[in-house]
Amino acid sequence: NAGVTQTPKFQVLKTGQSMTLQCAQDMNHNSMYWYRQDPGMGLRLIYYSASEGTTDKGEVPNGYNVSRLNKREFSLRLESAAPSQTSVYFCASTEGTSSAGANVLTFGAGSRLTVL
Amino acid sequence: QKEVEQNSGPLSVPEGAIASLNCTYSDRGSQSFFWYRQYSGKSPELIMFIYSNGDKEDGRFTAQLNKASQYVSLLIRDSQPSDSATYLCAAGGPDTNAGKSTFGDGTTLTVKP
Numbered sequence: 254n255a256g257v258t259q260t261p262k263f264q265v266l267k268t269g270q271s272m273t274l275q276c277a278q279d280m281n282h283n284s285m286y287w288y289r290q291d292p293g294m295g296l297r298l299i300y301y302s303a304s305e306g307t308t309d310k311g312e313v314p315n316g317y318n319v320s321r322l323n324k325r326e327f328s329l330r331l332e333s334a335a336p337s338q339t340s341v342y343f344c345a346s347t348e349g350t351s352s353a354g355a356n357v358l359t360f361g362a363g364s365r366l367t368v369l
Numbered sequence: 370q371k372e373v374e375q376n377s378g379p380l381s382v383p384e385g386a387i388a389s390l391n392c393t394y395s396d397r398g399s400q401s402f403f404w405y406r407q408y409s410g411k412s413p414e415l416i417m418f419i420y421s422n423g424d425k426e427d428g429r430f431t432a433q434l435n436k437a438s439q440y441v442s443l444l445i446r447d448s449q450p451s452d453s454a455t456y457l458c459a460a461g462g463p464d465t466n467a468g469k470s471t472f473g474d475g476t477t478l479t480v481k482p
Contacts, residue, residue: 286469295457295472296413311469343412356401356461358470360412
């Protein structure tokens, strides 16, 4: 059981370039999330998808777009990368039901992005 | 003011001691609270979650929640060097979107042999 898989693990971009971070989960979870983590800080929510076919903005959505391709996959796109987007990006998923413990986040291994 | 505040740290305790990690939250609508552990260069992993006022114990870990004071804590008994990590406190909503939790900046714990 792989859990949450993110690709790529590392990426270096030049300012203005675009890229897509891919995320897939095999736990049949309903909800998926993209967080970013800057050095010495906690995680900040970029976008989330409560269920297949829906996406919503989180705390820091500017400069990003997302696609919930199907129940398993949730991608994050940077259209024109900026140095301020240098960060570690984590994809996560939850069962997304109302039962206790169903909203525990399961994280991918992270994608370290550097924008020069 | 951040929505979730944690001890600024770093926190250092000797092996075998009790480590106490504290967290306060500002949104009274928060209903679910999580403690995640993050080793350097790794992704966060869940230690415990708590929804109800009071204590919840799991092995060496005890989470405490006081909704009136908007306070959450994590106690680690018999601390081990392997407990050295950053601990993230998170507060989530009452509904199925509680996964869109708000995180504190984390407290780094070092357990010295």
